[in-house]
Amino acid sequence: MKKCIITLLVVVGLVSCDKKEEGDFADYLVATPITMSLEDFKNSVDIVAPRPINESGKIYVYENYIFVNDKYKGVHVIDNSDPASPQKVSFIKIAGNVDISIKGNFLYADSLTDLMVLDISEINAIRIVNRLEDVLRDNIVWPIADIYEYDGIDYENEILVGWDVKIESRLISEVNNRFDDQIFLAEAVNDVQVGQGGSLARFKIVNDYLYAVDSHTINVFDISDLENPRDLEDVYAGFDIETIFNRGNNLFLGSMRGMYIYDISSPATPTFISEFQHGTACDPVVVDGDYAYVTLRGGNNCGATESGLFIVDISDLTSPVLATSYAMDEPYGLGIKDNKLFICDGKSGLKIYDKTDIENLVSLNHYENIITFDVIPMNESLIMIGDEILHQYRYLDNDIELISSMNLN
Template sequence: MKKNTFLLFISVLTLFLSCKDDDTRFETRIIANAVLESKDVVRASVAVETERPINESGKIYTYTNYVFVNDRNLGVHVIDNRIPENPQKIAFLKIPGNFDIEVRNDILYADSYTDLVLFNIADIDNITLIDRYEDVFNDFGFSLAAITESFDQIDYGNYNPSESFVVGWTYSEIQVEIQDFGDDIFLEDAAVTSGDVTGQGGSFARFKIVDSYLYVVDFSDLYVFDISTLGVSSLVGQQGIGWQIETIFNRDDYLYIGSQNGMLIYNIEDRTQPQYASEINHLQGCDPVVVDGDYAYLTLRGGNTCGQQLSILEVINIADKNNPYSVREYSMQEPYGLGIKEDLLFVSDGPNGFHIYDKSSPEELVLLEVIEDINVFDVIPLEDKLLAIANNTLYQYTYEENGLSLLSEYVIN
């Protein structure tokens, strides 16, 4: 991925075939075309601004009395939640290429394309940018997170990762001739290349702080940063762990990593040297995961850029970390984020409502309630309330017996 024009061949699917009089057959391919921007320009634009309208809400994060809402690929909205019935936007962290954050001891860590940037939020009314670590992440991983449509190939144009970031994508179609040689079909011209105070994120997190270490996953790698010194970050480990990696979750001395092909388990008894323990595979699909006790819960979403069409909620027995196995699957329509609070499991099924399950018997979940007319993307169950983000709106609920009660509904406009 270093020079000139090249195509990354992601998958070959038979989509639409058309025939000419000479029986020549063609396939329609969707091309994701990279939009490039100078690294110097992007880095100079990182700033702390007054509150502004949101474009598209992404992941949510909560720290002390504040909620941080990712504005996909643009930055982070800071919301004062000291009065949950009446939250208020107070600032915007302009961070191009941002999708995730974590906070420890008033230091906010955020991705900005291949960079890691640090903000001091001790004085929430005077947030300051304190440091930037350039090109610590794979130039390939985070750019793909911004692709929002199904595609067959990627055209990076004149991308040079030492000079530019991939800041967005446009989409186009091309017709490619299919050449049939006996039982084998070939596509012509298919070029292939290659005691701390921390906050809490949702099930789509790619950042996770454990003690004084920050763990980050991108499309293929797991990174370990030593953040024991306030305001300083040091990359102490990086390893390739697979392909199409999406999320990370921590429980005790293990990381549970969701990918489009399954869930991986890594032992982090040695915080600087994560060790592969096991994995469980499934059909390709988008895959956030949460863990409680001897069970992991994950949603598998098919369609669009996620792969096949199957969508399920899966329960996995992880009592033996070296031998996880699936114990139950529940059919869903379009699942996204999920979370756990004691015996309750909260699962978003996209436009099909927000589902609440009794998980006191994990292998026999009982559906207690479906909150209709809400399309939740991600959820954070706290001790005293539950936070959910849906279509630029922050919902907060209090826990009631076998259900939830709406506390506030805040449109982040």
């Protein structure tokens, strides 16, 4: 993380400086902390009426409902009984929330370092049934930014619940003088129905266990008693972990450094199998057959300068190797349905490929006029989130067709 931030700040400063005639200022991504009192944080979970979304995050599907994360603020509940006309039901206020997972009508959500358990069996009368405090010990999510304005936080009485990131013009000399302080802060399924998240998820339920990854740890919970999860021993898993994907008895962790593969044959104690290193970039991973599909997003504080799709041969789990790669613009989430590969390429839209021959991906369509973040390929439809809009598509033989677009504002 230290090396990553140094590289980005120097590059941004030099590039932006060249663009300004006076040569003294540059544009930086500045993250300002969002805080609340400790007392308010402990009483911050509530179920309220639907409201406009502030910043759309991850999506999750359970039965006829779609859950959309409102970054650091909570979860929007949407009735999707009629995909052509989805309806907002409620908003679950959860301070510091970015991830959820659901099994058997129990919703598990992070609230910074706490794990919340909610009963959603009555969707119009959701109940909080449990709160496990300080079990997600390294769960603070750091945004992509050049500068973190952390001065002025009263750590004895306040808690950091999120970040507001904006582009601001700053004196290059002042930014350079604060490198050291900035760097140290940054270091600082069985017969019960289980929902489905997108490729950017950090929560994953496999049978009677919930796996929640933070920057370097797999947090393991026994949820055989759905209302009362048991916090088990954490497993150290590497550095800069961002996402988790499951296939059979294996977990695939996407990190800024590469992909880690873990064996969960003994589910309470995930065991390291191997890793695939790809340098330094932000990425999720999905797996299909003998291949793992990894998107790498450059041009940010992850360190990479180029973006792309990496296809990794995992036929031998102990020795994953790169099979091929393709250039992308700014990819985020991705998903697979049969031979269709869906890639959310940020502002470049949704790209659809036939992946029958991985050495020669065939473009089926490119929806260019939308901003995309993540997708969930369901059996009957594709669900996608991006730019505060929820899109749903039906599958065609060699394409998809829009069912509805719901503005969440």
